[in-house]
Amino acid sequence: MESKLGLNFDLVNEARASAAHVAADVQRFIDRHTTVTVERTVCRLLGIDGVNDMDVPMPNVVVDRLMDSALLPLGAAWVLGTAMLETGLDPQGVAEAIDRGEIDLAKLPPHGEEEIRRALKPHIDAAMARINKNVAQRSEYLGRFGDKQGPYLYIIVATGNIYEDIIQAKAGAKQGADIIAVIRTTGQSLLDYVPYGATTEGFGGTYATQENFRLMRAALDEVGEEQHRYIRLCNYCSGLCMPEIAAMGALERLDVMLNDALYGILFRDINMQRTIVDQYFSRIINGYAGVIINTGEDNYLTTDDAITSAHTVLASQFLNEAFAKCAGMREEQMGLGHAFEMDPSVENTFLYELAQAQMAREIFPKAPLKYMPPTKYMTGNIFRGHIQDALFNMVTILTNQKLHLLGMMTEAIHTPFMSDRALSIENAQYIFRTMKDLGDELTFKEGGIIRARANEVLTKATELLKEIETLGLFTTLEKGIFADVKRPKDGGKGLNGVVIKDEHYFNPFIEVMKGKVANE
Helix, strand or coil: CCCCCCCCHHHHHHHHHHHHHHHHHHHHHHHHEEEHHHHHHHHHHCCCCCECCCCCEHHHHHHHHHHHCCCHHHCHHHHHHHHHHHHCCCHHHHHHHHHCCCCCHHHCCCCCHHHHHHHHHHHHHHHHHHHHHHHHHHHHHHHHHCCCCCCEEEEEECCCCHHHHHHHHHHHHHHCCCEEEECCCCCHHHCCCCCCCCCCCCCCCCCCCHHHHHHHHHHHHHHHHHHCCCCEEEEECCHHHHHHHHHHHHHHCCCEEECCCCHHHHHHCECHHHHHHHHHHHHHHHHHCCCEEECCHHHHHHHCCCCCCHHHHHHHHHHHHHHHHHCCCCHHHEECEEECCCCCCCCCHHHHHHHHHHHHHHHCCCCCCEEECCCCCCCCCHHHHHHHHHHHHHHHHHHCCCEEECCCCCCCCCCCCHHHHHHHHHHHHHHHHHCCCHHHHCCCCCCCHHHHHHHHHHHHHHHHHHHHHHHCHHHHHHHCCCCCCCCCCCCCECHHHEEECCCCCCCHHHHHHCCCCCCC
């Protein structure tokens, strides 16, 4: 791609190299550690499901017992395989026996790794077959209906009741939405377990559960058949249960996942050591399941200024790309995030927004970039809001963004009605249709505002990444360089769930998933 912005790609290469060095340094930490969430994810993928009489999810029952017995460093796979060999039970049966107190994990006699792996293999194969089938089903739909060219129109539903969400999601799909994101209930990212079953009571969103995923997937397939389009489903693979939700999404054929390496640290005060280990396994799973991840750089601009701190967004995009590559993800699955969030009272901010979006497109040419609408400066003036969203839509089509989260003119007042979503879809469709090829017709003046802005942001981002390379990521986060938020390395939620791996530790799903996509 020839740069319309006259970008200095020597700087791009320097920035990418610095980000890769930062990620490689962190990867050495990741490789030495596991977490309770990673091990619960292994349990889920081995087929452990349901809740006990106290409504505690069975993966939590098993991993809590591993923690109590000081066996977590060995990993769930090793201990479950040993228990299966001793009892003749499958993983679900072992979990239920642990819950009843019939198995004392600390007293299990040792078995060899090869024997343990043989016992686990049928259950590993079953999980992989299920995910492979889901990926094949997505491919079949896309082969039959075709995939949309141009931006995917992305809307959210957030009633708290999965059955009400389904009604709204179907309506949105019929109005033209391509991606339905089910917003999670407030605070779920801080729960150290995944709720079970269909749910009808959430606040500001709906609980992310495997049954809710299944119900919404079935509903979108139904409307997709009617519309002769494949409707993608999105949820939130973040927080204290990041890899567990990735596994649930893979098992129920989600297509898009909010999955950022730093978001939980910065915006939910989740311990950085916990998050950085969890994001690795979650991205391996998402990569294998063909899921597009959405990173959360747009959130930086809700707490920091989009004009003065734009370079932190670009630096974080480089880091998220580097971490995703460490997990074996393809660039075509990296929905790196940014947003149209500059103060509309400042002159020429449309030009700055255009520069930022075009820069992201040129630096990450294969990535299905996720572009977020104006929210920070939206007001109760719905007419101005609709115009702000129209300008955002223009930048999307001019710079070839891919995942386009629709702005809603009433979002500063209340949860948008279905009719508000219809107007937003109509607005975007009108602009995308009438300006379809305008971006290809435009060039940017050498020495002009747009080129100067993009190169200034790139220069600052490169300098920042070199500083991070020197400091290390953990110290960078402690200093508050991203989003103007400081987090201590040993603070936040979830640190007690991080342990150093035993020399015998293995995670069979990392071995079979990393760097691969199902059916390829």
